[in-house]
Amino acid sequence: MFEKRILNIYSVIIGIFFIISGIGKVIDTAAFSTLIYQYGLGYSMILSPLIVLIEILLGLFLILLINPKRYSLYSFILLVVFTISFAYAHFKNGINDCGCFGTLQHADMPPSLSFARNFILIIMSFVLWLKYPKERTETLKWKKNLVLSVMFISIFAAGFTFKTPFFFKSKKESHKFQNQNINNTELSKYIKTSADSTYLFFCFTYTCPHCWNSIENLRQFIKSKAVDSVMIFAAGENSDKLFFEKNFHPDFNIKELPAEKMDKLTDAYPTAFYVEHDTVKVIIQSVLPSPITFNKHYKSSNTK
Numbered sequence: 323m324f325e326k327r328i329l330n331i332y333s334v335i336i337g338i339f340f341i342i343s344g345i346g347k348v349i350d351t352a353a354f355s356t357l358i359y360q361y362g363l364g365y366s367m368i369l370s371p372l373i374v375l376i377e378i379l380l381g382l383f384l385i386l387l388i389n390p391k392r393y394s395l396y397s398f399i400l401l402v403v404f405t406i407s408f409a410y411a412h413f414k415n416g417i418n419d420c421g422c423f424g425t426l427q428h429a430d431m432p433p434s435l436s437f438a439r440n441f442i443l444i445i446m447s448f449v450l451w452l453k454y455p456k457e458r459t460e461t462l463k464w465k466k467n468l469v470l471s472v473m474f475i476s477i478f479a480a481g482f483t484f485k486t487p488f489f490f491k492s493k494k495e496s497h498k499f500q501n502q503n504i505n506n507t508e509l510s511k512y513i514k515t516s517a518d519s520t521y522l523f524f525c526f527t528y529t530c531p532h533c534w535n536s537i538e539n540l541r542q543f544i545k546s547k548a549v550d551s552v553m554i555f556a557a558g559e560n561s562d563k564l565f566f567e568k569n570f571h572p573d574f575n576i577k578e579l580p581a582e583k584m585d586k587l588t589d590a591y592p593t594a595f596y597v598e599h600d601t602v603k604v605i606i607q608s609v610l611p612s613p614i615t616f617n618k619h620y621k622s623s624n625t626k
Contacts, residue, residue: 330387332450336397336443337384344378346423348479353532353609357421361411362615371480376400378476379469386465389457394450401447405440408433416614418538497588497605504600508586512553512577515600519550523595524610525588528558528566533592536610537570544574548613549596553577557584596620 347354347370355370380400383393404422411417412433420436499507504515509523522543526533544552556576558566566572579587587593588607596604596616604620611620 326455329390329450329454332446333384333387333390333394333454336394336446336450337381337386339443340377340381340397341385342381343423344374344381344476347374347421348378348476350532351480353535354421357419357609359619361407361417362414362618363407363411374480375473375476379473382469382472386468388461388465388469390450391454391456394447394454398444398447398451401440401444405437405444408436408440416542416612418612419535419609421535497593497607499595499602500605502602504597504602507602508583509595509597509602512555513551515597517600521595521597522549522552523555523587523597524552524592525555525584525594526557526592528556528562530591532609534566534570536592536594537572539610539612541574542613543610543616546613548616555579555584555587557581 351371351374354374355367358367358370377400380393380397382388384390384397408417408420418433420433422436499509504510513521513523515521524536524540526536540552540554543549552574554574554576556563556578557580558578563578590607592608592610594604594606594610595602596606604616606616606620
């Protein structure tokens, strides 16, 4: 028989997970919506702000021990849905980044650990729902005020950081290099291309969280030879470079560019340019997808 004290600890642990997860995503809701698209879940990406807010609200209820029995059931259902979605994305589309903590998570966390963590949280949620005693207690006023205050800030933040993803944008808003011959762009200054080869140009900064979340997929492009050549450009201070090398151990060549030259290539990080037949066919100004996702959702619809 579980003591209520232990069950309360379970509730707080699960709540902390949801709070950190929600905060990591609300910092850049647009990036989270892009990840949902890369999962292969289509236009359900439009639900990303709602998902983020539900995570934060659920986390607050569990941490503050507001009806843990009811909200542990909701956490159980949500965790199962998240785990199934990530399993689908990982095994079908080759996605290794679960995106659980948004900008607060490095992309080099093995999928096996993500699955193990979710499995433990699912069990904890189930036990909490099953064992927690039914209670009828009035929620303290300070708890209500705290939940309302945090949710107000979260709603504002989610609305501020959620923007229409690039694949919903009109042609007028597309990047200036789109469908241009590479010789008519700044890219031609850094590599000589051949019409019968394909290229990926990846631009990033050492301090960009979304760039960090692209590194493993960038490695997949290189190792799988998804394109004939990969060119990587980076901007940042030497101290930032040391931090990046210490945490990500890059095993690929990086060409460093000063800010003024990088600004001529892109105004957003990360940005990937896919070049085929000497033409810039695809531009991704977001987290770089895996080669499998790229071929399915980007290349197939933009290189016909």
